Amino acid sequence: MQPYIVEDQYADPGLPADVWATFLAARFSKREELYESLSSHEKKIVKKELRRIRYLRGAHGAWRDGVSLKCKEELHRCEVGIARSSGYRRQELNRERLILKQIQQWSTQQYARLQRSISPESYIIGLDAADDTLDDNPTESNYGYNGWVITFRKGEGGVTLNHPLCHGRFRHQKISMQRLLYDPSQTPLKRSAERSQLRYFHLQANNMLAACHPGVHDRKAEGVGGHMQRRKRKF
Incomplete structure (x- = not known):
């Protein structure tokens, strides 16, 4: 049996900004070769993210079974x-x-x-061994969540932050939420001695309750919206 043979429908015009995105963008049949070409640190990042995906998939049950059951109906x-x-x-539709x-x-x-x-x-040694310097704590509710880091330096514009907890390149650097908020010894939230640098941290915290359940908490949402509008006018 041949690996997945359907060609990509859309070509990404830009190169991935971090090793994890590069690994995900590769075909499964090409990932072993790609993994072997990575540096030691890059391999650690890939292993950490693979463990995260495996954990989250396990937490959501046998998702493949549900997809397979739906497949016959969708094929018709x-x-x-x-x-x-x-x-x-x-x-x-043929695709x-x-x-x-x-x-x-x-x-x-x-x-x-x-x-x-x-x-x-089949080809990554030590995939099951968690790395305490990188892996999140799976018992915490924010396990697996990443924040985004954007750094600017006076006279240079956007730059890549050289920090052991931040991965990728400007403008798509990522950091574990747990490490950012609860690692007091290394978090880049600490005041920097470099006064010409501005760091921006984007933490995704959208409340999708109203979007998933139309009509739920409408009045509350309207109240919050009105309050925000009043605050904007004050400023």
């Missing part, structure tokens, strides 16, 4: 659409059908063997 819908469409829309056909193979022994042969566990 797709084939009906192909019969009724033409031109670019038909090309899109979607290829993906669904691939998903249909998930439950087969042949696909299971393929997955094992290209899985990170």
